[in-house]
Amino acid sequence: MAHRQAPSQCGGFFQTKSQSCYQMKDFATALSLANMILGLFSIFCSFCQKPCGACWMLLSSFLLDMAVGTITRHLSVCSKAVLELNDFAIFTTFGLASALLLGVTGPLNSFLSTIYVLATTFRLCFYSASERNPGLSSTYRGLPCPYASCVLASTSLLTKGNTFILSCMASLMILFMMDQSYYPHDKILESESWKKMVYLGGIITLLLFPFSLTAFYCLVWSLSYIFFPDALWGDEISLRLQNRHQGK
Structure with a gap:
């Protein structure tokens, strides 16, 4: 009888583990969809000349994206579909929606908006490459798009949509995203x-x-995060604090 019960217990264990994985995938998928919906609403607000609403949506997405990142990191191998959906949500929200904050009323703004979207695409390509490389698993290559979007949305709110300041800030964010520098995974909810x-x-x-x-x-x-990535948000400060605590 004991020999017959063992497979049942083992099967129950793996079934529970599989169900937990699927539940996390469903939750991560729902959050990614919510992130994309916020981006679409931000685009709608931009077209309706409501920049405050558009910026509020982008800042909400900035916070939501961190929760999605935490979940997808725990999904490991079974998260490929979730990662692809999350990349599409990032492109929609932190690429298209963020670029529309610059406006498309003139040739210069339209050109800069197009360059910003291309820079986001460029950045996402490096993100995917770094995730596939085990040696770079704890870093991003180039400034992550959510942080660039957060800077633009915050600047737009503080300057009341000043076109010149927004254009200057967007140009800087484009350079940071296309740069070859490495930024650590902030892992705020896991740190x-x-x-x-x-x-x-x-x-x-x-x-x-x-x-x-x-x-x-x-x-x-x-x-x-942009100017002090390792000093504040990297793993080094965690190790220093841990060693200091152990030393006491």
């Missing part, structure tokens, strides 16, 4: 408590505080 508090602070300011304060908070957050 130290203070990083989780930063994420929670972003949600609170987005939902409860004025647009200007939310924009300032997210802009400082994004710029700290």
